[in-house]
Amino acid sequence: MKLYDSPRAPNPRRVRWFMVEKGIEDIEIVPVNLLEGEHKKPEFLAKFGAAQLPALELDDGKALTESIAICRYLESRYPEPNLFGRTPQETAVIEMWLRRVEFGVAAPLMQTVRHTHPALAVLETPNPAVAAYNQQNGHRGLAMLDAQLTGREWIAADRLTIADIAAFIGIDFTRMIKMPIPETLTNLGRWLEAMRARPAAKVAV
């Protein structure tokens, strides 16, 4: 399999982080230059059907995009350590938290960066009203996450899961615009430190 990747972009980073947590080393990484529009070229679109990164080319030539679909597929091929849930009920709780952090934290913060950082204007015309709206929602999401992390080490289970990866990478992307994380959110701060201390944080950058 081959993973088409773009360094620094948050959605591809989820898959690379996931691969480090799993110890997956036999998937070739193919860099694609997002800011130069390499993902919009005809040969890319013909292979993947959408101008999206990350993209996974399977052994049979078929292709997948969407970071979470790719991660869940990789979990079926590399089951340990488990990051999506071991029972239907645990899987549901992890997916519930994955969605809460995606829609409440990661997506709004990623949209904030996208509509604020000048270098990303090549991807989409910056819209300050959209940036402000998303930043407000993202901050509300950070407080929700801080509340969930009260007395808990990880977001959705007694171990790191895909919910932690998606949340952290969304939050960490705001370094690009130097957005401060409120220091009053002490549970969130402790969890951010724990995520930054993982080996994956150094490899999947």
Add this chain to the structure above:
Amino acid sequence: MKLYDSPRAPNPRRVRWFMVEKGIEDIEIVPVNLLEGEHKKPEFLAKFGAAQLPALELDDGKALTESIAICRYLESRYPEPNLFGRTPQETAVIEMWLRRVEFGVAAPLMQTVRHTHPALAVLETPNPAVAAYNQQNGHRGLAMLDAQLTGREWIAADRLTIADIAAFIGIDFTRMIKMPIPETLTNLGRWLEAMRARPAAKVAV
């Protein structure tokens, strides 16, 4: 199990539609008045941990929110007909399309309605710039969906899946603001008719 539901709201409608496709009739439906803020009351928050609908109360008293997490859990309890995928690869393709239609079609169109329809101002202060931005994205998503439906009956597989349910309910929600669907999108139009003709369309309203 009990499903806490709000009639007409799109996320709860996904679960009720899913239940009709599955033929699930043994889950009690508990109506909650979203516009009167019943989901923000202390007893609701104590049970579900978030002011979110739909919410599923399990037999052991545990609780789930997030429509897709609830649907995937119900699939584990009621496996047929399959709506999330039979193999890891099919499951990944269905999840890829679910996410493409959620982030590209359903979420932007639902945000458009939320920031346009006067009755929804009780949920969130309407933001015209956010409405315009989302409507533009949603229209781009509709064209993407029309392209995918060229020569295909359903979005993600050779049968209806969770991707069709999420896409249709997002699009159908725009009836509230009488947003026209471009007639040039003929594949989309055919698929919309097929969705409207399903028994679930009459039950899950």
